[in-house]
Structures are given as C-alpha cells and as structure tokens.
Amino acid sequence: MFLLQKVDLTLKKIKSNAANLITLLNLSFGGASIMAALNEAYNYSVLFIFIAAFLDRYDGKVARKYNQESALGKQLDSMGDIISFGVAPAILMYEIIFSNFGLPGMFITIFYITCGAFRLARFNCSESNGFFVGLPITAAGTVLTITFFLVPVVSPVFYLIVAPLLALLMISTFTLKKV
Numbered sequence: 001m002f003l004l005q006k007v008d009l010t011l012k013k014i015k016s017n018a019a020n021l022i023t024l025l026n027l028s029f030g031g032a033s034i035m036a037a038l039n040e041a042y043n044y045s046v047l048f049i050f051i052a053a054f055l056d057r058y059d060g061k062v063a064r065k066y067n068q069e070s071a072l073g074k075q076l077d078s079m080g081d082i083i084s085f086g087v088a089p090a091i092l093m094y095e096i097i098f099s100n101f102g103l104p105g106m107f108i109t110i111f112y113i114t115c116g117a118f119r120l121a122r123f124n125c126s127e128s129n130g131f132f133v134g135l136p137i138t139a140a141g142t143v144l145t146i147t148f149f150l151v152p153v154v155s156p157v158f159y160l161i162v163a164p165l166l167a168l169l170m171i172s173t174f175t176l177k178k179v
Helices: 004-038 042-065 071-096 101-126 137-148 157-171
Strands: 129-135 173-177
Touching: 004 042, 004 071, 042 071, 042 137, 071 101, 071 137, 071 157, 101 129, 101 137, 101 157, 137 157
Parallel strands: none
Antiparallel strands: 129 173
C-alpha cells in the first residue's frame, strides 16, 4: 500500500512538472545548438534548433492538459525561447555568414537577439487575448534557421536583409491570431 502511494505521489510530481521539464529540454537543445555552431558542427546546430522548436510546440499544451499553467512556466518558456530561437539561430548565422561582414555582421546579430528579447518581454507583460503582437520569436528563429539550407545558393547579402527584417517583424505591432 505504501509503495502504491509513493508511486502515485511520484506520478503527480512528474505531471505537475512535465511542462517545465519540456521547456528545460527546449532550452538545453538551444544551448547545444550554440555549442555546435561554435564548434563548426552547423548541421547539428540546425537539428538542435528544430528539436527545440518541436519541444516548444508541446510545453504549453502539456501545461494546459495537466492544468499546470503558471507565471514561472511563462517566464521559463521565454528564457528557453530567447536561447533556442534568439541566440542559437543568430550565433549559427553569425558563424556562417555575418562574421564575414565585420562590424555590420556583429550589429545584425546583436540586433536580432535584442529584438527577440524585447518581443518576449512585451509578450510576458501583456494580457493573453488570443493574438500575438509581432512575429513570435519561435517563428522568426525557425525561419532564420531554415535559411541555412539556402547558404549554397543565395548571396550572403540576402541574410543582411532577412535577419533584420525578421527582427523588425518581431518588434512590430501587427497582430497574428494564436493557433
């Protein structure tokens, strides 16, 4: 009987922390992506960002399913998002493209990360009304990461346009219905 109670308690703890564990995995894959990019393992870096995107898709669903939405979870999700969809794609593109442009490349990298952080902070301070204001960082980071596959066929100047455009879309005030 005691063992069954202990197992039940453990299952409850897992359920109550499942969403946060998924979010921490998202953040971990973002960190792994950064390390892979810095070690010139660009394909792994891209893969890790895509795994983080998959995990990010489900942390909120799990939190809602188990009725575990919390302020901590919201903040933790933003921390994971800035790493996985802000810093990781920016570092990946810096290593591949932007470092070749010197100071302007560094500025674009920092601008993208800064706009992503601003967008997440604005989201955390706003009331949930069924709409996103500006392009979500997860979408921007995923799009920037997908452009990795275009590196062999497009001019590097393309990235000098795409990254700042994604950054500006994140901080813009257009609204997008949540799905």
